[in-house]
Amino acid sequence: MKNITFYGRFENDILAGRKTITLREASDANVSAGDKVRVSRYEDDVFFCNIEVIAVTPVMFDNLNETHAAQENMTLEQLKDVISEIYPGLRELFMIEFRLI
Numbered sequence: 001m002k003n004i005t006f007y008g009r010f011e012n013d014i015l016a017g018r019k020t021i022t023l024r025e026a027s028d029a030n031v032s033a034g035d036k037v038r039v040s041r042y043e044d045d046v047f048f049c050n051i052e053v054i055a056v057t058p059v060m061f062d063n064l065n066e067t068h069a070a071q072e073n074m075t076l077e078q079l080k081d082v083i084s085e086i087y088p089g090l091r092e093l094f095m096i097e098f099r100l101i
């Protein structure tokens with residue numbers, strides 16, 4: 001099974017179903033619709049759930065909108081700040097939509 005990591009600060013939102021997408025750079029988006037993926041924390045690699053990928057869609061940073069923000073359980077300003085911090089200067093992102101399994 002493939003693995004993906006999330007920062008620990010996102011764990012509770014994922015487990016509660018409040019965060020249903022993740023925005024990644026291309027090298028971190030090597031999953032496809034239907035993949036079942038093991039999820040662990042980036043900081044310590046502790047497993048915390050499995051997800052199924054619903055879709056993988058390219059999205060430009062400048063086209064991020066309120067829907068993306070809601071799917072990340074953030075405001076749009078928060079989302080842009082978070083993505084800019086994780087991927088400084090990156091314009092082309094990939095949105096991975098997922099559900100808990």
Ligand SMILES: CC(=O)Nc1cc[nH]c(=O)n1
Pocket residue numbers: 005006007010021022023024042086
């Ligand atoms: C570890 C890591 O890169 N985590 C990320 C990156 C972008 N979005 C996200 O939800 N988690």
